[in-house]
Amino acid sequence: MRLRLAAMLAGLVLTATCWAQATEYQVKAAFLYKFGGYVEWPADALGGAGAPFTVGVMGAEELAAELSQITSGRSTSGHPISVRSLRPGDPLEGLQVLFVGRDDAAHLPQILDALHGRPVLVVTESDDGLPDGSMINFVLVDDKVRFDIAPASAEHGNLRISSRLLAVARRVVGGQS
Amino acid sequence: MSEAVSERKGGRSAAGVVRSGAGALFASVLIAALCAVARAQAADERDLGELSLEQLANIEVTSVSRRPEKLQDAAASIYVITAEDIRRSGATTLPEALRLAPNLQVARVDSRTYAISARGFNNAIGNKLLVMIDGRTVYSPLFSGVFWDQQDVMLQDVERIEVISGPGAALWGANAVNGVINVITRSARDTQGALGVLQTGNTQGQYGFRYGGKIGETGAFRFYGKAEDYNRTELLNGSPVFNGWGRGQAGFRADWSTGDDSFTLQGDSYRGHGELSAVGQPTFSGTNLLGRWNRRFADGSGLRVQTYLDHASRDDILTFRDTMDTFDVEAQYGTPLGERQHLLVGGGQRIARDETLKSLLIQFSPANQNLRWTSLFAQDEIKLAERLKLTAGAKLESNIYTGWEFLPSARLAWKPDSRQLVWGALSRAVRAPARVDREFFFPGNPPFFIVGGPNFVSEVSNVFELGYRAQPTDVLSYSLTAFRSFHERLRSGALPPATVQNMIEGKSTGLEAWGSYQVTRRWRLSGGLTTLAQRLHTLPGSPDPTGPSALGNDPDYQWMLRSQLDLPAGWEFDVGVRRVAALPVPALPAYDAVDARLGWRANRQWSVSLTVQNGFDPWHPEFTSSGAAVNQIPRSAILSVEWRP
Numbered sequence: 001m002r003l004r005l006a007a008m009l010a011g012l013v014l015t016a017t018c019w020a021q022a023t024e025y026q027v028k029a030a031f032l033y034k035f036g037g038y039v040e041w042p043a044d045a046l047g048g049a050g051a052p053f054t055v056g057v058m059g060a061e062e063l064a065a066e067l068s069q070i071t072s073g074r075s076t077s078g079h080p081i082s083v084r085s086l087r088p089g090d091p092l093e094g095l096q097v098l099f100v101g102r103d104d105a106a107h108l109p110q111i112l113d114a115l116h117g118r119p120v121l122v123v124t125e126s127d128d129g130l131p132d133g134s135m136i137n138f139v140l141v142d143d144k145v146r147f148d149i150a151p152a153s154a155e156h157g158n159l160r161i162s163s164r165l166l167a168v169a170r171r172v173v174g175g176q177s
Numbered sequence: 178m179s180e181a182v183s184e185r186k187g188g189r190s191a192a193g194v195v196r197s198g199a200g201a202l203f204a205s206v207l208i209a210a211l212c213a214v215a216r217a218q219a220a221d222e223r224d225l226g227e228l229s230l231e232q233l234a235n236i237e238v239t240s241v242s243r244r245p246e247k248l249q250d251a252a253a254s255i256y257v258i259t260a261e262d263i264r265r266s267g268a269t270t271l272p273e274a275l276r277l278a279p280n281l282q283v284a285r286v287d288s289r290t291y292a293i294s295a296r297g298f299n300n301a302i303g304n305k306l307l308v309m310i311d312g313r314t315v316y317s318p319l320f321s322g323v324f325w326d327q328q329d330v331m332l333q334d335v336e337r338i339e340v341i342s343g344p345g346a347a348l349w350g351a352n353a354v355n356g357v358i359n360v361i362t363r364s365a366r367d368t369q370g371a372l373g374v375l376q377t378g379n380t381q382g383q384y385g386f387r388y389g390g391k392i393g394e395t396g397a398f399r400f401y402g403k404a405e406d407y408n409r410t411e412l413l414n415g416s417p418v419f420n421g422w423g424r425g426q427a428g429f430r431a432d433w434s435t436g437d438d439s440f441t442l443q444g445d446s447y448r449g450h451g452e453l454s455a456v457g458q459p460t461f462s463g464t465n466l467l468g469r470w471n472r473r474f475a476d477g478s479g480l481r482v483q484t485y486l487d488h489a490s491r492d493d494i495l496t497f498r499d500t501m502d503t504f505d506v507e508a509q510y511g512t513p514l515g516e517r518q519h520l521l522v523g524g525g526q527r528i529a530r531d532e533t534l535k536s537l538l539i540q541f542s543p544a545n546q547n548l549r550w551t552s553l554f555a556q557d558e559i560k561l562a563e564r565l566k567l568t569a570g571a572k573l574e575s576n577i578y579t580g581w582e583f584l585p586s587a588r589l590a591w592k593p594d595s596r597q598l599v600w601g602a603l604s605r606a607v608r609a610p611a612r613v614d615r616e617f618f619f620p621g622n623p624p625f626f627i628v629g630g631p632n633f634v635s636e637v638s639n640v641f642e643l644g645y646r647a648q649p650t651d652v653l654s655y656s657l658t659a660f661r662s663f664h665e666r667l668r669s670g671a672l673p674p675a676t677v678q679n680m681i682e683g684k685s686t687g688l689e690a691w692g693s694y695q696v697t698r699r700w701r702l703s704g705g706l707t708t709l710a711q712r713l714h715t716l717p718g719s720p721d722p723t724g725p726s727a728l729g730n731d732p733d734y735q736w737m738l739r740s741q742l743d744l745p746a747g748w749e750f751d752v753g754v755r756r757v758a759a760l761p762v763p764a765l766p767a768y769d770a771v772d773a774r775l776g777w778r779a780n781r782q783w784s785v786s787l788t789v790q791n792g793f794d795p796w797h798p799e800f801t802s803s804g805a806a807v808n809q810i811p812r813s814a815i816l817s818v819e820w821r822p
Contacts, residue, residue: 027225027233027236029225030226030233031230031233033226034230034233038230070226074226141364141366141367144234144235144236145233145234146234146367151781152781162699162743163743163747163749163778164230164261164743166778167260167264168230168231168261170367171370172821173781
């Protein structure tokens with residue numbers, strides 16, 4: 001009995017401690033969830049009410065897991081969020097957001113080719129992300145997760161990024177247009 | 178949180194849950210395992226999803242050893258003005274940006290002068306506020322106040338402005354009696370590329386340019402220059418005052434980091450002048466250079482060393498003719514102590530050489546003075562129970578007039594759940610004598626009407642605070658603070674020839690409340706209210722003919738409401754309304770001001786905005802003090818163009 005109590009207390013302490021140690025991927029996952037609220041998709045890209053809002057995650061298992069937890073039971077603009085773990089070469093149909101992790105960054109050009117201007121918000125975390133055509137690229141600045149935005153690349157996919165998101169961005173830069 | 182507050186206020190390092198000795202390894206394995214379990218339960222990751230974009234962007238994701246301090250956890254009345262708030266307010270100067278903090282009273286006195294305070298005692302020479310720009314103290318030891326016309330930054334490169342109302346003396350030292358303002362500019366890494374700003378309107382014009390680039394792999398720099406001018410204001414009867422003025426400023430900042438070390442080097446130089454031939458319109462100039470080094474250690478501790486040189490000169494043939502050279506060095510070290518505590522210790526030394534000339538109205542005797550402050554502080558943060566945290570600290574600070582001052586504080590924070598915080602604090606703060614209290618003679622030649630008091634000692638405030646902060650839903654957050662300050666030995670006067678004394682005492686009581694509500698994705702409302710009741714009296718036997726009204730002219734309340742609306746196609750429409758209650762002595766009626774801004778982000782390179790301040794009123798006065806002519810603050814319209822190639 002006493003042991004169980006101790007375990008419960010430990011659990012409480014740990015909940016706080018784990019929070020305290022928010023990892024890079026937890027913060028990135030939270031951002032990915034938030035982005036949905038600050039980007040406008042063309043009306044037909046989201047499906048009807050209740051249709052899932054699908055975030056694909058490639059090359060970042062940990063982020064996919066974090067994102068599933070953050071988004072479970074949550075929705076964005078009335079669409080329930082679903083997270084799909086992807087590997088290079090997987091079909092990219094039905095995605096609204098695609099995150100390409102560092103490990104699969106080399107595949108970015110093929111991925112963008114495959115998307116072919118479809119309204120998918122492409123988010124990366126590599127140095128060459130934006131020049132390669134990504135729309136939002138995470139960077140670590142002073143141990144904080146920040147991001148750069150290339151609105152022209154987003155426009156290429158018929159996406160409009162709100163000024164509020166642009167204002168929080170570290171940099172708004174010229175992407176491929 | 179920003180560097181400054183996060184490193185000085187509250188905790189940073191996770192007090193490890195690790196027991197000492199042989200249990201440590203076992204404990205850390207256990208923690209790792211249980212963290213994974215906790216993660217599976219997902220309670221806490223969900224919390225991250227509830228933070229705003231700005232909050233997320235400010236979470237430190239440093240490894241195990243450092244923990245982000247969320248604003249919600251600070252046991253103090255803190256308001257943070259974000260870069261986005263500044264941009265959308267249309268503010269073009271630092272004092273105007275400070276109007277965004279609900280816990281500050283900002284009153285424009287005339288074209289160049291502002292009276293800015295928190296919790297009362299507002300005055301164009303307000304002396305109970307500590308103001309810093311990137312960690313450099315900018316209040317003048319001449320009168321413990323700020324020459325606001327001398328302080329400027331490139332507002333577009335400001336990351337945030339932290340405003341703490343209430344005492345911060347236990348960490349920040351003497352003068353942090355009623356509040357602390359810390360203006361924090363962005364790291365050079367965050368200001369890459371070019372930026373051009375052009376602002377023009379019926380009351381002012383401003384031009385600015387910044388360029389930022391990289392230094393090798395690990396460093397970045399920026400430099401900037403700006404020039405501005407401000408038109409005259411008018412008196413109540415419409416006659417102009419010859420107080421038009423202008424200033425120019427240039428500066429740079431460089432940041433590097435290598436592994437666990439980060440360095441900052443920054444400096445500014447400025448010059449300003451009043452209208453030619455106008456008496457009482459000062460010229461001023463200044464230069465400063467600051468270096469800072471941060472080191473993070475593997476055990477979760479951190480060291481910070483900062484030093485700066487500051488030269489400031491002001492020549493006003495009517496009043497202050499002063500040249501101040503300051504050297505400051507300070508260091509602080511923070512480390513976890515066992516599993517429940519985090520200790521922060523530090524010390525600093527500041528020396529200044531102040532040289533004055535006799536002006537038409539005043540002189541200092543001695544004319545020149547060497548000033549010196551030495552300080553030591555320690556603060557311990559103790560986790561009393563899972564949700565209960567005590568922060569106890571004290572600062573010892575010496576000055577040349579009164580020797581060592583003791584500045585303790587204790588703060589208790591209870592966090593019933595992740596969305597609420599209840600806190601209380603007891604603090605003792607002092608306002609140490611300034612030169613103007615001790616070595617001041619008015620007028621410039623005998624017979625003198627006012628002389629500095631050789632026996633003038635520090636003013637003391639003992640402050641009780643109680644606060645509550647909550648974020649009941651994803652879209653609503655608010656903060657409430659109640660305070661009562663007991664003041665002793667406040668500055669008082671006497672019949673001419675008057676020697677400055679310490680014979681006023683009393684209390685101030687007030688409330689500070691603010692909140693924000695994200696109504697829809699595109700519409701955000703925020704508002705704030707402060708109230709203040711002051712009961713001050715001169716002590717029996719005091720020969721002061723004026724009484725407490727000389728200490729400040731404060732409204733009973735002020736409130737503000739702001740709306741930020743995102744419109745389609747890159748347009749933004751923002752409105753701010755504020756009311757400031759009447760000022761008692763000398764009396765000035767209450768005023769309402771409505772500001773509006775229409776902005777358009779045309780594309781990546783260009784954005785344009787039109788800001789109208791005081792839209793429904795051709796002019797109104799905002800502040801007056803005994804014997805001073807009342808200036809009208811006019812309606813203004815400012816067209817602003819920003820270019821980022």
